[in-house]
Amino acid sequence: MGKPAAAAKGTQADSGRPRPSLSPRLIVEACLALLDAEGADALTFRRIGAQLGADPTALYRHFRNKDDLLLAVADHLLEEGLEGFDASDDWRQTLRGLFIRMHKVYLSHPRAAVLATVRITRRPAEMRVIETTLTALSDAGFPPEQAVRHYRALVDFLLARSCMDATYCTLDAHTRRGDESAWSGEYAAVPAATHPHIAAAAPYLTSGDDDADFNFALDLMLDAIAARAPGRG
Numbered sequence: 001m002g003k004p005a006a007a008a009k010g011t012q013a014d015s016g017r018p019r020p021s022l023s024p025r026l027i028v029e030a031c032l033a034l035l036d037a038e039g040a041d042a043l044t045f046r047r048i049g050a051q052l053g054a055d056p057t058a059l060y061r062h063f064r065n066k067d068d069l070l071l072a073v074a075d076h077l078l079e080e081g082l083e084g085f086d087a088s089d090d091w092r093q094t095l096r097g098l099f100i101r102m103h104k105v106y107l108s109h110p111r112a113a114v115l116a117t118v119r120i121t122r123r124p125a126e127m128r129v130i131e132t133t134l135t136a137l138s139d140a141g142f143p144p145e146q147a148v149r150h151y152r153a154l155v156d157f158l159l160a161r162s163c164m165d166a167t168y169c170t171l172d173a174h175t176r177r178g179d180e181s182a183w184s185g186e187y188a189a190v191p192a193a194t195h196p197h198i199a200a201a202a203p204y205l206t207s208g209d210d211d212a213d214f215n216f217a218l219d220l221m222l223d224a225i226a227a228r229a230p231g232r233g
Contacts, residue, residue, distance in 0.1 A: 022054055024062045028076045031069055035112040039170070043070070071123065074116035078125035081105040091136040092222050098132060099158050103214050106162035113166035117159040141230035150225055157221060165210055183208070 030051040034042040043066060049056035063069040081102040087094045106113035120126070133154065137147035168176070183206040192199035 022052065022058055022062065024072060025076075026052065027059055027062055027069065028072050031073050032076060032109060032112055035073070035115070036109055039111045040115060070115060071119060071121045073112055074119050075121040075123035075125045077105050077109060077112060077116050078102065078121070078129055080108075082125055082128060087132060087136070091139040092226060094136040094139075095133065095154065096218060096222060098129070099154065099218055100215060102129070102158055103162050103165075104211075106166055107169060107210075110166035110169035113162055114170060117163040117166070137225075140225065150228075154221060154225075157217070161214060161217065165214070 027048065030048050031043065034047055034051060045056040045059050045066065048069075049059060059069070063072065081098075081104070085098060085101060088097065106117065130151070133151050134144075134147050137150050138144075142150060171179075183202075187198060187205055188202040190198050190202075198205075
């Protein structure tokens with residue numbers, strides 16, 4: 001992979017200048033870069049230390065173990081999605097904007113997302129996402145118990161769909177091309193006599209758009225929530 005990130009900028013070993021001080025954020029960003037480039041197999045303190053030009057044992061001053069670091073990476077992804085985000089006066093637009101942002105961030109870091117979407121971070125960014133979502137649902141008129149049930153349905157959809165899309169992104173290009181060609185190949189060729197609805201829909205099955213499909217599914221959920229809302233819809 002070439003020189004470690006810190007060494008490329010100049011470390012004590014190659015320039016006479018001291019190494020940059022490690023911080024939790026610097027470690028998390030190095031970890032995310034390794035995940036993006038190589039996946040979960042690269043997630044070791046030895047590799048992260050090499051990426052930073054630091055002794056791997058120095059990472060333990062900031063993170064108890066690899067799982068502690070992974071939770072920090074998961075929260076960092078949420079933090080990315082929250083950058084520049086402001087809640088709307090319209091509860092529905094708040095939820096739509098927030099969840100679309102989160103989905104985009106997960107797909108921009110698919111190898112990290114596969115690990116992160118199944119975890120509970122217990123950290124500030126996650127707490128802000130939860131608070132923002134529950135506030136929006138409260139604004140829609142739901143009392144706390146019902147707000148939590150709708151929160152769980154929305155978040156489970158976001159995480160499950162993001163994990164599925166991210167996992168697909170991690171497949172090799174040959175496998176992805178094979179799967180994608182099935183819609184214009186095998187499925188387009190099924191006879192109408194045995195599969196009339198597939199045959200009728202075949203021209204449209206080839207035109208999928210992941211972002212548009214996610215947004216459509218999210219809007220369906222928000223329509224259902226609005227129809228149930230005790231307050232303004």
